[in-house]
Amino acid sequence: MVQIGDRFRTGETALAPGEYEYVRHTDSYGCEPTNYEKRVTMSKGERFPPHKSCNRNVVWRLSFY
Numbered sequence: 001m002v003q004i005g006d007r008f009r010t011g012e013t014a015l016a017p018g019e020y021e022y023v024r025h026t027d028s029y030g031c032e033p034t035n036y037e038k039r040v041t042m043s044k045g046e047r048f049p050p051h052k053s054c055n056r057n058v059v060w061r062l063s064f065y
């Protein structure tokens, strides 16, 4: 069961389709995504992407289904 606010990392599989928002990079890299990059729309079964600009792993949070 996936709930609003659940967090996922780059490479994990989306268990629910929906809009996800950027939380942070998984390392301490100080890159700041643009507003556009802070949102991603996922289909069920898709893998969470890295931050597009720097290609590093990030944490995503489900904002709504």
Ligand SMILES: [Zn+2]
Pocket (backbone or CB within 6 Å): 025, 031, 032, 033, 051, 053, 054, 055, 056
């Ligand atoms: Zn980055």
